[in-house]
Amino acid sequence: MPTIATREDVRDGILDATERLLARYGYRKMTVEDIAREVGVGKGTIYLHFTSKEEVVLSHVDRIVERLKERLNAIALSNATAAIRLRLMLLTRVLFRFDSVQNYTQSLDDLLAALRPGLLARRARYYDEEAQILADVLNQGRDSGEFEFGDALATAYALLHATNALLPYSLSTLELGEREEVKEKTAAVADLILHGLLRTKPNAATDPGVT
Amino acid sequence: MPTIATREDVRDGILDATERLLARYGYRKMTVEDIAREVGVGKGTIYLHFTSKEEVVLSHVDRIVERLKERLNAIALSNATAAIRLRLMLLTRVLFRFDSVQNYTQSLDDLLAALRPGLLARRARYYDEEAQILADVLNQGRDSGEFEFGDALATAYALLHATNALLPYSLSTLELGEREEVKEKTAAVADLILHGLLRTKPNAATDPGVT
Numbered sequence: 001m002p003t004i005a006t007r008e009d010v011r012d013g014i015l016d017a018t019e020r021l022l023a024r025y026g027y028r029k030m031t032v033e034d035i036a037r038e039v040g041v042g043k044g045t046i047y048l049h050f051t052s053k054e055e056v057v058l059s060h061v062d063r064i065v066e067r068l069k070e071r072l073n074a075i076a077l078s079n080a081t082a083a084i085r086l087r088l089m090l091l092t093r094v095l096f097r098f099d100s101v102q103n104y105t106q107s108l109d110d111l112l113a114a115l116r117p118g119l120l121a122r123r124a125r126y127y128d129e130e131a132q133i134l135a136d137v138l139n140q141g142r143d144s145g146e147f148e149f150g151d152a153l154a155t156a157y158a159l160l161h162a163t164n165a166l167l168p169y170s171l172s173t174l175e176l177g178e179r180e181e182v183k184e185k186t187a188a189v190a191d192l193i194l195h196g197l198l199r200t201k202p203n204a205a206t207d208p209g210v211t
Numbered sequence: 212m213p214t215i216a217t218r219e220d221v222r223d224g225i226l227d228a229t230e231r232l233l234a235r236y237g238y239r240k241m242t243v244e245d246i247a248r249e250v251g252v253g254k255g256t257i258y259l260h261f262t263s264k265e266e267v268v269l270s271h272v273d274r275i276v277e278r279l280k281e282r283l284n285a286i287a288l289s290n291a292t293a294a295i296r297l298r299l300m301l302l303t304r305v306l307f308r309f310d311s312v313q314n315y316t317q318s319l320d321d322l323l324a325a326l327r328p329g330l331l332a333r334r335a336r337y338y339d340e341e342a343q344i345l346a347d348v349l350n351q352g353r354d355s356g357e358f359e360f361g362d363a364l365a366t367a368y369a370l371l372h373a374t375n376a377l378l379p380y381s382l383s384t385l386e387l388g389e390r391e392e393v394k395e396k397t398a399a400v401a402d403l404i405l406h407g408l409l410r411t412k413p414n415a416a417t418d419p420g421v422t
Contacts, residue, residue: 113324120383149403158399165375172331188369189404192360196407 011049013039015060019103026107027057027114057111058118064100065126071096072133082141083194089134090159090190091183094166098182101168105176112169119169127164131156141197148199155197162193222260224250226271230314237318238268238325268322269329275311276337282307283344293352294405300345301370301401302394305377309393312379316387323380330380338375342367352408359410366408373404 017038021030032053036043050056075089101108112119134156141147149155166186168176175182228249232241243264247254261267286300312319323330345367352358360366377397379387386393 109327113327116320116324154399158403161376161396162373162400165372170381185372188365189373192369192407193404196403
């Protein structure tokens with residue numbers, strides 16, 4: 001189906017161009033005309049795919065979350081214990097987003113101020129999808145006798161809520177420069193909360209992974 | 212010292228008026244002149260206390276956090292177990308802020324968009340102060356044999372990070388209408404993370420408080 005493939009390619013090209021322009025100009029200064037020029041198409045072509053600049057950028061955020069979900073699914077399928085997989089998934093959900101905005105941390109406040117309502121509206125869907133992936137691993141951890149908890153989906157949401165404050169949306173420009181610090185904060189929360197899920201407390205000397 | 216008392220009273224009166232005007236007009240539409248009229252003083256009097264509208268509103272946020280800290284300190288001094296005190300402190304830090312913005316949830320996005328850099332800059336200080344209060348209770352819980360953890364202050368920050376995503380700053384207008392939902396989410400995170408701190412796992416049947 002070459003037509004559909006091409007349509008997807010153009011769409012992806014527009015989102016790639018948007019990412020570069022967010023780094024170069026920031027959200028406020030970037031126009032749909034700039035995006036068209038960067039892709040090498042006419043402005044009308046952009047409007048064949050998106051209704052507005054806002055929708056282009058929100059779709060760019062959607063794509064980041066789609067790619068994150070692929071990573072999370074890959075971790076979920078790996079062979080490590082459920083606790084180790086969940087720890088890595090929590091670190092990944094924070095650091096993947098962190099890395100995704102590294103080229104435009106200076107102008108991120110602009111973007112967040114302009115798109116706050118649109119972003120908050122999408123966020124619920126993003127979290128639902130992430131929660132489902134986490135809940136599967138939680139259930140596996142319970143089946144193997146590793147974890148003990150009530151409802152898997154409710155517990156998955158608690159894991160998301162506990163790490164949501166470390167997503168770029170909630171960080172200052174300064175904090176967005178400190179990857180190691182964000183990583184340490186996320187690991188501290190993840191370890192504390194995963195520790196609470198374990199059926200038996202590990203001996204710190206023999207199981208340093210999740211304490 | 213009657214002069215100082217009066218100065219404090221005027222300042223408090225300005226912040227009270229600001230709170231009412233935020234509910235009535237929202238941040239963007241409110242002017243320093245509106246505030247002066249609401250207090251019943253001249254515009255010049257406002258500028259004796261604050262340099263700008265932005266500073267008035269940030270001081271209003273400061274006052275919310277000061278009052279919250281009084282509540283947290285009162286809970287810290289109560290007779291309950293450390294786990295029960297910490298649970299209540301985490302719920303309070305979220306719900307006190309939630310209640311503080313209930314009169315202007317519709318215009319909160321405006322305020323957050325305009326003041327984001329100023330708010331993020333102050334936030335570090337707010338969290339440092341809250342962390343110190345939590346760390347004291349964590350240490351008491353360790354001394355009494357209730358808890359087991361590494362560094363008290365680092366653990367206190369992990370507790371804050373784990374609940375920060377539920378503060379009004381991170382919620383949508385819709386979510387800010389659902390107090391019971393925010394309370395349940397906070398309780399879920401608090402219980403999970405406090406469970407991780409306990410030295411021995413409680414029996415759910417005999418100790419339903421923190422599981």
